[in-house]
Each structure stands twice: as C-alpha cells, then as structure tokens.
Amino acid sequence: MLISTFISKPDTVSAIMLRVLLALLPGIALYVWYYGPAILVSITLASITALATEAAMLRLRNRPLKPFLGDNSALVTAWLLALSIPPLAPWWLVVVGTAFAISVAKHLYGGLGNNPFNPSMIGYAVLIISFPSHMTHWLSPHGLGQTELGFADQLAFIFGGHLPSGIKLDAVTLATPLDTLKTQLQLDRPLKEILGMPIYGALAGKGSEVVALGYILGGVYLLFKRIITWHVPAAFLGTLFVTAGIFHLVDQAHYVAPLFHLTAGAAMLGAFFILTDPISGPTTPMGKLIFAAGAGFLTYVIRVFGGFPDGVAFATLLMNICVPLIDAHTQPPVFGKKDRGAK
Amino acid sequence: MRTLYQFHGGVHPPTNKTQSTRTPIAPAPLPGKLVIPFHQHVGNMARPLVKAGDRVLKGQLIGMPEDGVSSAVHASTSGTISSIGMEVVAHASGLPDLCAILIPDGKEEWVTHTGMDYRAAASADVRLALRLAGVVGLGGAVFPSDQKLRSGKHKIKSLVLNGAECEPYITCDDMLMRERATEIIRGAEIMRFMLDAEEVLIGIEDNKPEAIAAMRQAAAASDDKMEVIVVPTIYPSGGAKQLMRILTGIEVATGVRSTEKGLQCFNVATALGIYRALRFGEPMLSRIVTVTGNVRNAQNFEVLIGTPVNELVALADPLPDTNLYIMGGPMMGVPLPSAQVSVVKATNCIIAASDKLFPPPPPALPCIRCTRCADVCPADLQPQELFWFAQSKNFGKAQEYSLFDCIECGACNYVCPSHIPLVQYYRFAKSEIRALEHEQTAADLARERYEFRQSRIERDKQERAEKLAQKEMAARQPAATPEAAPDNSAQSHIQAAAERAREQAATARPKNIDALTPQQQAEIAEIEARRAKAREMAHPDAGRPKE
Numbered sequence: 001m002l003i004s005t006f007i008s009k010p011d012t013v014s015a016i017m018l019r020v021l022l023a024l025l026p027g028i029a030l031y032v033w034y035y036g037p038a039i040l041v042s043i044t045l046a047s048i049t050a051l052a053t054e055a056a057m058l059r060l061r062n063r064p065l066k067p068f069l070g071d072n073s074a075l076v077t078a079w080l081l082a083l084s085i086p087p088l089a090p091w092w093l094v095v096v097g098t099a100f101a102i103s104v105a106k107h108l109y110g111g112l113g114n115n116p117f118n119p120s121m122i123g124y125a126v127l128i129i130s131f132p133s134h135m136t137h138w139l140s141p142h143g144l145g146q147t148e149l150g151f152a153d154q155l156a157f158i159f160g161g162h163l164p165s166g167i168k169l170d171a172v173t174l175a176t177p178l179d180t181l182k183t184q185l186q187l188d189r190p191l192k193e194i195l196g197m198p199i200y201g202a203l204a205g206k207g208s209e210v211v212a213l214g215y216i217l218g219g220v221y222l223l224f225k226r227i228i229t230w231h232v233p234a235a236f237l238g239t240l241f242v243t244a245g246i247f248h249l250v251d252q253a254h255y256v257a258p259l260f261h262l263t264a265g266a267a268m269l270g271a272f273f274i275l276t277d278p279i280s281g282p283t284t285p286m287g288k289l290i291f292a293a294g295a296g297f298l299t300y301v302i303r304v305f306g307g308f309p310d311g312v313a314f315a316t317l318l319m320n321i322c323v324p325l326i327d328a329h330t331q332p333p334v335f336g337k338k339d340r341g342a343k
Numbered sequence: 344m345r346t347l348y349q350f351h352g353g354v355h356p357p358t359n360k361t362q363s364t365r366t367p368i369a370p371a372p373l374p375g376k377l378v379i380p381f382h383q384h385v386g387n388m389a390r391p392l393v394k395a396g397d398r399v400l401k402g403q404l405i406g407m408p409e410d411g412v413s414s415a416v417h418a419s420t421s422g423t424i425s426s427i428g429m430e431v432v433a434h435a436s437g438l439p440d441l442c443a444i445l446i447p448d449g450k451e452e453w454v455t456h457t458g459m460d461y462r463a464a465a466s467a468d469v470r471l472a473l474r475l476a477g478v479v480g481l482g483g484a485v486f487p488s489d490q491k492l493r494s495g496k497h498k499i500k501s502l503v504l505n506g507a508e509c510e511p512y513i514t515c516d517d518m519l520m521r522e523r524a525t526e527i528i529r530g531a532e533i534m535r536f537m538l539d540a541e542e543v544l545i546g547i548e549d550n551k552p553e554a555i556a557a558m559r560q561a562a563a564a565s566d567d568k569m570e571v572i573v574v575p576t577i578y579p580s581g582g583a584k585q586l587m588r589i590l591t592g593i594e595v596a597t598g599v600r601s602t603e604k605g606l607q608c609f610n611v612a613t614a615l616g617i618y619r620a621l622r623f624g625e626p627m628l629s630r631i632v633t634v635t636g637n638v639r640n641a642q643n644f645e646v647l648i649g650t651p652v653n654e655l656v657a658l659a660d661p662l663p664d665t666n667l668y669i670m671g672g673p674m675m676g677v678p679l680p681s682a683q684v685s686v687v688k689a690t691n692c693i694i695a696a697s698d699k700l701f702p703p704p705p706p707a708l709p710c711i712r713c714t715r716c717a718d719v720c721p722a723d724l725q726p727q728e729l730f731w732f733a734q735s736k737n738f739g740k741a742q743e744y745s746l747f748d749c750i751e752c753g754a755c756n757y758v759c760p761s762h763i764p765l766v767q768y769y770r771f772a773k774s775e776i777r778a779l780e781h782e783q784t785a786a787d788l789a790r791e792r793y794e795f796r797q798s799r800i801e802r803d804k805q806e807r808a809e810k811l812a813q814k815e816m817a818a819r820q821p822a823a824t825p826e827a828a829p830d831n832s833a834q835s836h837i838q839a840a841a842e843r844a845r846e847q848a849a850t851a852r853p854k855n856i857d858a859l860t861p862q863q864q865a866e867i868a869e870i871e872a873r874r875a876k877a878r879e880m881a882h883p884d885a886g887r888p889k890e
Contacts, residue, residue, distance in 0.1 A: 004766035005753035006673040006694075006701040007356055007511070011715075011760045013708050067706055113709030113761075227713075278712045283727055327728070334745045335351070335584065335722040336596025 013112075017072030019225055023218030024079055024273065030214040031083070034141045034207035038087035038154040042094050043079055049098040050078035057107035073112055077101055080120035080273060084266060084313070085127065086138045088149075088173060091159050093134050097123040117320045118280045121313045128308065136309065137173040141207030144198055147171050177205030178265045179309040181256060191253055204264035212268040219272025228276040231288035236271045237262055239296030247304070261300065270299070270312035280320045286330040287323075295319045345572055348592040350585045352719040353577040354754045356511050356674065358550060363514045363633050363641035368522055370645045371632075371658060377419050377445040377649030378685035379405070380432045384479040385486045385865040386412030388872065393443060397424045400454040402626050405443055408474050412865045414487040415477040417626040418445055419647035421452035433652070433670050433687050437680035438873055445649060456624035461533055466494070469537065469621065476620035477627045477688075482516075482581070482610030483671065485689045486862050488617060491607060492537045500605035501591055502540040504531055504614060506547040506554065507574060507581035510672030513692040515631040516611050518643045520547070520554035523615055524561035530614030532567050533621055538607055543569040544590045545611070548576045578674060579752040583608040585721050597748040600860060632686055634659040636669070636694035646686050652693055653682040661695040669694040673701065674753040708761040716755035716765060722748045726755040730765050733772035738779070741772050747863075749773075777867055778874075791847050798840040805836065 031039050054074040058065050078098050085094055101123030109115045128135045142148070149157070149164075149172050156162050163169060175183070177199055184194040194200075203209045222228045244258035261267060266274070275281060275295055282291045295315040302311025382388040389406025399405060399418035406416030418424075425446050429439040461469045470489035479485040482505055504527075508516040520527060531543050545562065547555050555573055562569040574580055574589050584595050587606050595601045601608060609617075612631065619625045628648060635641035638659035646655055652668055669676040670690055678696075686693075716726035724745055732741035746769060755765045 004751075004764045004770075005756040006669060006676065006696065007757065008704055008762060009354075009758050009760075011758070012705070012762075013711055013760050016711075016713065016760055064706075067708060071708060073711075111709065113711050278714065281712075283712050283714045283717065283725060331725060331728075331744065332723060334596075334724055334748050335588075336594040336599065336748075338594065338723075 013071045013073065016227055017076050019227055020076050020222065020273065021072065021079060023221045023227075024083070024215075026217045027211055027214035027269070028079075028083070030211045031087075034211065035087055035139045036142070036149070036154060037151050038139060038158065039082070041155065041158055042082040042085060042087055042089065045091055045094045046078035046082040046098045047075055049095045050074040050102050053099045053102040054107075057103055057111070061107065061111065063111065068112060071112060074102055074106075077106070077119045077123075080269070081123045083269060084120065084124045086135060086173070088137060088139050088154065088157060089134055090157075090161060093127060093131060097127045100126050113279055115279055116323070118274060118277050118316050121274060121316045121320075124313045125317060128313070136175055136179065137169060138176050140172060140174040140199070141205075144174070144206060174199055176265065176309050177208060178303060182303075182309070185254060191256060195256070203262075204260045208265075209263040212263045215268040215272055219268070222272060222276070228272065229285070229288065231285055232276045232281065232292040233271040235289045235292035236275055236296040236299075237267070239293040240267060240300055241296075243297055243300040247300075255304070261303070265303070265310040266312040267299070270295070270316065274312065274316055275319075280316075280323065282323050282326045282330070284327060284330040284332060286332070287326040290326050290330065291319050291323065294322065345570070345590075346592075347572070347574060348589055350580075350588045350594075350721050351723045352717075352721050352754060353579065353585075354719050354757050355576070356578055356757060358576070359512045359635070360514050360517065360550065363512070363635040363643060364517060366640075366642050368518050368631055368643045368645055369658075371647070371650060371655055373420060373447050373449060373451070374647070374650045374654040375446075376425070376651070377422075377447065377647060378430050378432075378442050378651060378683075379416060379419065379445060379649035380430070380440050380442045380685070380687055381406045381416050382432075382440050382869070382872075383416065383485060383648070383687040383689065384414040384477075385484065385862060385869060386414065387868070388441065389413060389416045391427055391441065391443065393418075393424050393427070395424055395426045398422070399424060399445065400452050402454040402456055402628060404475065404626075408487075412487055412490055412861060412868075413474075414479050414489075415475050415626065416443075417477055417628055417648075418443075419628045419649050420445070420447045421450050422447040431680050431684055433677075433679055433684040433690060434873075435677040436873055438877055440873075440876070442685075456626075458622045458624045461621045462536065466492075466537060472624075473617060473620055476616075476625070478613070478616045478620050479627070479688050480610055481612035481616060481630055481688060481691070482583075483675075483689055483691060484583075484862065485687075486865070488609070488613055490861065491609070492534060494537065494539045495602055497600075497602045498605060499538040499540040499602060499607055500542070501607075502531065502535050502538055502543045503583075503587055503590055503606060503608040504543060504545040504611055505581060505583060505586050505608055506545055506551075506558065506611040507586050508551070509548060509576070509578045509581035510674055510676075510692075511578075512635050512694055513633050513672045514635075515633045515643055515691050517551045517554050518633075519612055519615065519631050520551070521557050524554075524557040525564070526618050527558070527611050527614045528561040528565050528569065529622070530616070530618035531569065531609075532565060533617055534607075534609060534614060535567050540607065541568065543567060545569065545571045546574050546580070546586045546590050547571060548580060549573045550576045578754065579721055579750070582721065582750055582752060584750070597745070598860065627688060630686070630688060630690065632690055633692040634695075635692065637662045637665045637697045637700045638695050646690075648686060648688060650686045651682075652679060652684055652686065655686060656682070656693055656695055659695070662697065664697045664699065665695040666698065667696040669696050674757065675751065704762040704764075707763045710761055710763060713760060715758040715760065719754040719758050721752060721754060722750055724749055726765055729772075730763060730768050733768040736772075736775070738772055738776050742776065746772055746776070774870065777870060781871060781874075791844055794847065795840060795844045798843065802836040802840060 101119040105119035105122035106115045153164050201209050240261050241258045244261040247255035248257050282288055298315035299311040302314050387409040390409050392407055393405045401421045403418045405418050408415050422445050425444045427443050430442040432440040473489040478488045506520050535543050559571045562571050588594050593604050595604050616627050629645050631643050632646045633643050638661045640659050668679045670679050712727050728744050749769050751766050753766050
C-alpha cells in the first residue's frame, strides 16, 4: 500500500501554476494598455499550441492526458514565451517557438519536472537565433509611433502578413529600448542625447517600464503566496544593479544608470517569473542566490557586450546548466550537524 | 520565561483532538480473547515460557527477555493459553509474528507482586526489575526503558518528559496527564534519580491547557526540580529530538546518543509505567489507546495488551463506511493489515478511516522541485533530492544526502503539491540499504570462514610434512631428544591463523553501521528477524521462483 500520510494539504501543482498565471495578469493588462490587444492574440495562440503539443507528446509517450494537461504548466510556458515575443510577430513564429519549447525542451527530457532548461527560454532562444528579424520588430507604445494599427489590422498582419496600404512595418514598430541604446552607443551618440529620444521614459523604455512594474506587482503576489522565495529576485536584481552601477560609476558617458537595467527588457519578468522556475532552478537557498546572481551578471554582460538585444534568456539558460553543480555544493547541514559545517 | 528554541520547518495539520477528549478514560471491558505477541518492543523477541493449555495469572511472565536489548511479555489477565503460534500483528510489514492466545477466565486473578524501594536497591537491580516488568517506551518507539536508565559515563543535565503529543487525533497522553499527573511525576522522580539528572523538563503543546494545569500542579508538589514547559503546537514537536531542541536548544545528531549531550527523553506514559512497575510491581499489562476518526463516540480507553482491535473499536461505535483501521496518527500511523490484530504496547491510537475522512490522494505527479518539503523538514534534509535518489535506486547518493537522518514524520508528504508518497520512498531506500549491508556482512563472514579453512588446511599440510620430516630424522638419529618443538609450532600456526581471521573480521566491518544508535541497531535486528521469519515461512514453497 503506497500510503505514508493519510492527510495532505489541499495544494496541487495545478493550483500553483494557476497562481503564476494570475500573477502575470497585471503585467499583461498594462501591456495591453500601452501596446494594444495584439499580445492577447499571441498569448492565445501560444496557449492553444502548448496544450495541443502537450497532448500530442503525452500521447506519444503513453502518458495519461488528464493529470498533465490539467497541471497548467504548459500554459505558464506558453504565456512566458508569448510575453517574450514581439506581439506583432507572425502567427507561425509563436506556434513554432511554443511547439519547440513543449516538445523538445520539455517532453524530450521527460516532461513535467524533468526539463533541465527553462522551456520558454529555449523557445525564445530558438526563435531569436532562427528568425532574428521577426524578433526585433516590437510594437511602438501607445502614442509614440507615426501611426497606430487597429485590432483588425493587427490581426490581419499577424495571420496574413498584410498591413493596410500605405503603412510600412517600420512605421508601427520600433527596436526595443535596450536595442536602441546599444546601436546608438555604437554610433557614438552621447548617452544623454540617446536617453532624450521619445522611446525612453522615466526609468527605461516608455510603456515597457510600466509593464515591468506590473510584473513586480505579480512577483510580490507570488512572494506573498510563498510560491517563490525572495532569494532569486533579490540576488538577480541586486547583482544586475550592482554590476550596472559599477560600470556606470566608472564611465557615466557610456554606461547607463543601473535602474535602467532593472526596468528595461525582461529583467523583472526574469526576476519573478523566469528564473524562479523551480524545475530548472536550484533548490537550496544558497544555491538560489548563486544561480540568480550569476544570471544577473550574465544578463548585464550579454546586454552590454553581447550581440543580442536582451540577455535574460541566455543568462537563464547558461545558469540552468550549472544547477546540478550548484545544488551539489550548497547542501545545507542537516539537523544536529550545523556546528560542524556542511556534510 | 524560559527561552524556547525552534527546529527547522514543521507543519500545522488540523489537530482533530477535541473529539476524543470530551469524556474521561474508560476501562475497556475484558475481551473474549487476547492475542499477545512476544515481540512488542525494539530488540530481541521474548522467549515464550508457556505452552498451550497452561493456566496463567494476571501479570504472570509469559515471555522472558532474551540477550541484550529485549523486554518481558506478560499475561494481561488470568486465563488459559489456548495456543502459541504465528498471528498477524499490528506492524507495518503485515507479517505474522509469534503470539500467545489467552482466553480470559474473567477472574482477573493477579500473580503475587510487590513493589521495590528503588532508592535502596542497586541500579542494575532496578533496571532488571523494569526489564522483567516489560516496561518500554510508550510514545511509539517501544524501546526498552531499562536500557535508557543507565546514568553511564555522561552527566545527564536534563531529563525531558515528552507530553507534546503533536500527532493529530491522538489524545492518550493528554488524557493521561489530565487524570494521572501525580503518578507521572512520581515516575519522573524515579527516572531523575536513576539518571542523576539535574532537572526534569516536561514539554507539552499549548493546545492541552487542562493537561498543562494538572501537570503543573503535580510537578509543584515534587521535591525535585521540575518544570512544565508549554511549547507551541507544531508538528513534529513531539519527536524526541525536536522536543529536546525546543526545550534546550541542543540538537542531537543522528548516530549520537542524547546522553552524550546530557539529555535523556521519555514519554509521559512511560513514566507512569515505570512508577507502577517499581511502586507496585505491576508489569505493563495495559495502556491508554485513543479510538477516534470515523466513529460516533471517540474516546480514550485503558486497554489490556492483546485486546483485538475490532473488539476495542466496537466500544466507540464505528460508522458503517469504515474501511480501514490505522494504528497511530494520520501523519505517521500504519494501516493495520486486519481488524483482528491486537493492541500492543506501541498502540497509542486507533483511527477508524473511511474514504470520506481520508480521501485517497490524487495520482502522484512528478516532482517539480518546489522545495516545500525542504521548507518543512524538521531534520533539515532536502527531501526532493532524497526522493530523486530513492526513485532512481541511487542508494549511495541517498546515504550521502543523509537518508538515515530522516525521522519519517511525513511533513514532506503532507505539503507535497505533487502528492508523492515521499516517506514511502525513503522507507524503501532504507530497507534496501539495510538488506544490502546484511548481504555484505554475510558475504564477509563466508569469505572469512573460507580463508580460515584454507589456512587450516595449509597448516595441517605443513604439520604433517614436519611430522614426517621429524620421523625421518628420528629414524636417522635415534639418539636425538624426543618431542622437541612440533607441538609449539602447530600451536603458533593455529594462533596466527586465528589472529589473522580476527584481524580480517575487524577490518571487514560493514560501512555505515558504526554510527547507528542502539535503537537503530535494534531496529535493524528486528527487521532482519522478520525477514528471516518471512524466509522461513516461504520455505515450504521453496520450489516457487523467487518474486
């Protein structure tokens, strides 16, 4: 008889994942406010693709559909990936990325609980390497573009690739604030002048900085619900801040202030939703600190010195590789052996 | 106010204790028959002293403790032994064990018994008296108490009396403390005297105000330094190590005896047992059992050891949808193999269970490494890692990650959102490791024997050759002194061989066994005994292929 305790807390994987989805809602709402409803289309597309791929893979692997389709983990992967892809991306981009994330990054490694890498970030990495041009056309925030697309026009472009006559893609999209900063700095424009460009707001990108605040709100909810601990967000954001701060102090003309890095790109999404993925992250408190600090440092390095517009995805994946090593070396001492140190 | 310490983790399951504390402890009536196992304690099985047809008196010794860690077994009432044989007993294994079946005559006729003055007697005599009275720990571990009452080479500072009773549903210690506090304190005085402890700390969870008040009153009347300490309600505060930590801040690591840290811990009911055994010469014939769960009248009963569970639970009026009986609480309890098994010294609680009371958990999902288990583990383990290693049968790694420090409290199970029966995996891994070690020991022994035999053959050969040579010499030189040194050389050969064997025996000790506490060693011995028995029982079908 496989019983050890007869009572259990009424908590389930499905409920935990659902709370993560809930925590994303403030960020998504602000996203819609600033960029229009196109992101909802990508999220829906990604969700449908994720569930369909999950079902197909479970079938192929002879696993029961019901418990796994209902665990909501595929939806978390789908939403995080959709939020990392430009909302105006063609439909197949979302589908390819999500299908790859679920089938290869998750199920080929053994499905729920067994993937060594964050599936959404694998999906993102595949897309940015394979379709770089599609991944850089981000919608310009409300009130910034030369013109704005209605929802019908957005749908027509996502599914048909057609823009209304007379409107070019460049007229409705922009590079990300991080990307713009990098290219403009390479053109030797002074930092002050760059930050004066209309796409920049009070902290980082206009619009996106507010969406980042939405993610913080969701992150606080997750902390409060004890789904994540403080270790990862604190170490990640702290390291990113300190690293950016050091460069900024040394050379203020070329290195942007640290708060910019915290609110630009996927930093907040990464701090509270991506790096906190329990499956691909370390389990010990000390391990979480090391893992997140490494990711914070790498994010900065990739953003500032690397070739990609943002560094969170690759930093996450690189640190995912280190997780078994980190866990093995950060085992806390057990009961009664604390005074003698670990092991 | 005394500073209390915390242990890591812990959980707050619904306590469900009020159901069974509404009425006082009631004596359970004499059952139709008593099934008394000879092995109710940790250590060696007691040797049966009676045979079928014998008439026995209440309190008569029917099982003699055998070597080392062991304890006595008694007739719980007067009557006739109808048979001695293998019966299913209240144990997680579900395997049968040797039991005496006693048909009561209803006279409750006592064997002559007298108390002793524990202050005047030698400590060894007092301990022998406890051993022969079958006094074992009633908190669940059933470790023979005499073994724990040596003052030994370590100075005992605090004697900890465990009245925490943290498991949900169980209230036997609560009720005992409410009703028999003075006797418990008398028992504590005896233990304090025998251990020469400086103080007695009595830990009780704050959800038992009546018990706390009663114990405080009784403790105040004692001449000894005693303190009733109210501890927060958190499971598993009643684990001996956890309670010692809460009360003193000291953590007793696995493989370390608490006495080395100046502590010794007993359950409150054990204190009462010790008192009755020494004051009145009464062996452990009964204990308090909580009968609760899916019953109409949850209550505590004073139950004779050997009372069949079905007769006991009938007193509490179980509801018709009851489909399982659990011995112990819902966190660490074991499902009973049948309602026919009898109450033993370890039976603190019987929970009538139904699918409504304890709904079967949903199918287990894979571990998502959320570490809720690590957050609640009172042994500071990483249960998710242990699960991973146990599941993949990577037992070496599991041991490296301190598998044997797991106290199987079930807190990890309780919080797991994937509903993985974690403790079950740990038990499996532990028993596999013990079996492997047992095999290793057996193999080492066989190798030693073989090597010894080889050296003996070699020695015989040499001796023969020497004798032959001497004969030849003697034949050639008849004048030489007779009987020189051949005997000596043979003797030295034997000695050398024996020494080699001893040396090998000393170096070829199995690993990981030296750090075990006597409890654990006894547990291993017990498991091996059961295994041997199981093998014996399987013997008639030896033709069948092994599992």
